[in-house]
Structure formats: C-alpha cells, structure tokens
Amino acid sequence: xxxxxxxxxxxxxxxxxxxQVQMHQFSMHDLALYLDTHPTxxxxxxxxxxxxxxxxxxxxxxxxxxxxxxxxxxxxxxxxAAWSNTPWPWEKEAN
Amino acid sequence: MLPDQxxxxxxxxxxxxxxxxxxxxxxxxxxxxxxxxxxALEAGTVFPSLVKPFxxxxxxxxxxxxxxxxxGQNGKG
Numbered sequence: 001x002x003x004x005x006x007x008x009x010x011x012x013x014x015x016x017x018x019x020q021v022q023m024h025q026f027s028m029h030d031l032a033l034y035l036d037t038h039p040t041x042x043x044x045x046x047x048x049x050x051x052x053x054x055x056x057x058x059x060x061x062x063x064x065x066x067x068x069x070x071x072x073x074x075x076x077x078x079x080x081a082a083w084s085n086t087p088w089p090w091e092k093e094a095n
Numbered sequence: 096m097l098p099d100q101x102x103x104x105x106x107x108x109x110x111x112x113x114x115x116x117x118x119x120x121x122x123x124x125x126x127x128x129x130x131x132x133x134x135a136l137e138a139g140t141v142f143p144s145l146v147k148p149f150x151x152x153x154x155x156x157x158x159x160x161x162x163x164x165x166x167g168q169n170g171k172g
Contacts, residue, residue, distance in 0.1 A: 023132040030141045031129065043126050047141075051132060 017062040021069065024055035 031048040038044060059069055067086050068074045074083035087094035109122035129141035138146045 023136045026136045027129065027132045027141050030135065034124070034126075034142070037124070038126070041126055047129055054132070 014062070014066050017058055017066070018069075020058035021055055021062060024051040024058065027051040028055060 028048055028051040031044055031051065035041065035044050035048065063069060063073050068083055071083055074080060089095075109125060110120060114120060124142070124144075127142060127144060129135065130138060130143060135141040140146060
C-alpha cells in the first residue's frame with residue numbers, strides 16, 4: 001500500500017511541476033503576442049522575462065526528475081530509449 | 096472625415112486622430128497589469144481586458160458592465 005501512496009505522491013509532484021511549466025509558458029507566449037504589436041513596451045518585456053525564468057526553472061527540475069519534455073533535452077547516458085520509450089502525454093500510462 | 100459624429104469614449108491614444116466613415120477600427124491595446132500565470136491559463140489570456148466569456152443573450156463583460164463602459168478598455172490611454 002505504501003508503494004502505491006509513494007507512487008501517487010510522485011505523480012502529484014510530476015503533475016504540479018508540469019502545470020507550472022505550462023502556466024508560465026502560456027503567459028510567456030501571450031505576452032510575446034502583445035510584444036509583437038508593442039515591441040518597445042518594457043513592462044511587457046519584463047513580465048515575459050519573469051515568466052520565462054519561472055518556466056525554465058520548473059522545467060529544469062521536471063526534466064531532471066521525470067525526463068525530457070522536449071527531445072532536445074533527452075539525456076545522453078540512457079540514450080534515445082528514455083525519450084522514445086516513456087509513455088507519450090496522450091497515452092493512458094502517462095496520465 | 097467625421098464632421099459631427101463623436102468617437103465613443105475611448106482611452107486616449109487607442110484610436111487614430113481622424114476616423115473615416117464606413118471604416119471599421121479596432122482600438123489599440125494598452126498595457127495593463129497582467130493576471131497571474133494561474134489565472135491567465137484558466138482565462139485564456141494574461142490581460143483582464145481580454146477576458147470576454149460568451150454570455151448567452153447578455154452583452155458586455157463578465158461582471159455585467161455594458162459594452163459602452165467596457166469599451167473604455169482599461170481607462171489608461
């Protein structure tokens with residue numbers, strides 16, 4: 001039973017980290033759209049950079065613990081297997 | 096040009112000085128304090144002025160203000 005609980009704790013943490021990445025990524029992209037039409041708006045740029053940093057921080061932790069989010073992040077030591085064999089986000093096992 | 100018609104209340108700077116008849120204009124968006132990342136993800140935008148949920152039958156913004164009032168965007172020119 002403990003093993004089950006530990007696994008679900010891990011899963012909760014993984015989901016929360018992923019949500020952090022997605023949240024900040026969304027804000028970043030939305031602010032980037034605004035900057036497309038307001039390129040000199042320093043407040044917008046500042047907000048974007050803040051979200052980018054938060055996004056990079058969360059994804060660095062996620063990648064280290066749960067594996068690559070993008071294939072460029074796939075680590076060398078376990079080769080390409082980890083990237084191609086771990087369940088894809090849309091697969092049942094991943095959720 | 097627009098001899099006597101007046102432009103509905105809009106923050107200064109979001110419209111060209113001279114408006115032409117028979118032309119559609121979209122006000123230029125002004126910077127406003129963005130929502131938190133969490134709220135933005137749920138609302139679908141970081142900008143409060145762009146939160147426009149579909150309201151069956153009732154126009155205006157989510158908080159019930161009518162279109163003319165909402166049109167003022169965030170009031171900051």
